[in-house]
Amino acid sequence: METAPVVLSTEELTKVYKNQTAVDRLTFEVREGEIFGFLGPNGAGKTTTILMLLGLTEPTRGKLQVLGLNPTREPIKVKQKVGYLQENMGFYSDLTGRQMLSFVADLNAIPPAEAEGRIAAALEAVGLAADAEKKIGAYSRGMRQRLGIAELLIKDSRVAFLDEPTLGLDPDATQRIMELIEDLARRKKMTILLSSHQLHQVQKVCDRVGIMIRGRMVAQGPLEQLAREKFGVDREEYTLEEIYMKYFLEA
Numbered sequence: 001m002e003t004a005p006v007v008l009s010t011e012e013l014t015k016v017y018k019n020q021t022a023v024d025r026l027t028f029e030v031r032e033g034e035i036f037g038f039l040g041p042n043g044a045g046k047t048t049t050i051l052m053l054l055g056l057t058e059p060t061r062g063k064l065q066v067l068g069l070n071p072t073r074e075p076i077k078v079k080q081k082v083g084y085l086q087e088n089m090g091f092y093s094d095l096t097g098r099q100m101l102s103f104v105a106d107l108n109a110i111p112p113a114e115a116e117g118r119i120a121a122a123l124e125a126v127g128l129a130a131d132a133e134k135k136i137g138a139y140s141r142g143m144r145q146r147l148g149i150a151e152l153l154i155k156d157s158r159v160a161f162l163d164e165p166t167l168g169l170d171p172d173a174t175q176r177i178m179e180l181i182e183d184l185a186r187r188k189k190m191t192i193l194l195s196s197h198q199l200h201q202v203q204k205v206c207d208r209v210g211i212m213i214r215g216r217m218v219a220q221g222p223l224e225q226l227a228r229e230k231f232g233v234d235r236e237e238y239t240l241e242e243i244y245m246k247y248f249l250e251a
């Protein structure tokens with residue numbers, strides 16, 4: 001993993017809103033095929049960082065690149081190449097799940113003959129095959145999140161930003177989504193930036209984590225390294241939650 005190419009990076013990335021610094025000189029990188037757990041309390045600046053990486057909001061200062069592209073200058077190219085699961089998935093509620101995925105396939109210029117099979121496979125993979133003809137407006141929250149993952153499968157992007165993909169899901173749905181995410185990284189070699197408050201789940205799938213507090217990255221690395229830094233021992237003896245809380249309380 002250490003030698004895998006860097007897929008996205010930031011350097012002293014800063015975002016200042018009117019009277020507040022949301023992201024403060026953030027420097028980090030994510031390597032190909034890695035699941036990077038992007039952690040931090042409410043208001044830490046995680047979503048703001050993701051929006052800058054997608055070119056949806058402009059940085060105030062600092063550098064950033066995603067797949068060698070500058071999101072501020074080439075936002076459309078970045079959006080084409082990067083999968084994005086939003087904090088609050090907004091979908092066209094009048095479409096059925098299958099129609100939504102056809103729309104995504106169209107947008108990504110996938111030939112119709114190929115799209116059909118890919119859509120069927122994606123619906124199957126996320127467990128939505130039986131609900132494919134239902135309107136999204138009638139989907140539950142968990143079904144919407146799954147549809148979001150199906151969208152990533154259709155797009156087949158090399159990088160995905162997942163902003164709280166399991167927010168509000170029941171334990172079973174959470175586990176299934178996490179398994180899907182792990183599968184995307186391990187089998188499809190997708191690089192994943194995963195923001196989540198469910199540390200127990202994050203601990204199971206992440207290669208490295210970054211802890212952001214008040215706009216600053218206070219720690220980043222594999223869990224074992226953070227455990228060693230904070231407790232002087234390896235991860236086996238501490239949960240990510242304990243490690244996180246220690247950084248949080250000291251910040």
Ligand SMILES: Nc1ncnc2c1ncn2[C@@H]1O[C@H](COP(=O)(O)OP(=O)(O)OP(=O)(O)O)[C@@H](O)[C@H]1O
Binds near residue numbers: 041
């Ligand atoms: N459009 C905006 N205008 C002004 N301030 C904003 C805007 N968006 C975010 N902020 C502020 O920036 C800070 C970081 O917010 P952000 O949404 O990035 O946090 P987060 O880490 O994603 O939190 P959460 O875990 O609650 O999703 C917060 O203090 C927030 O109030």
Ligand SMILES: [Mg+2]
Binds near residue numbers: 047
């Ligand atoms: Mg957020």
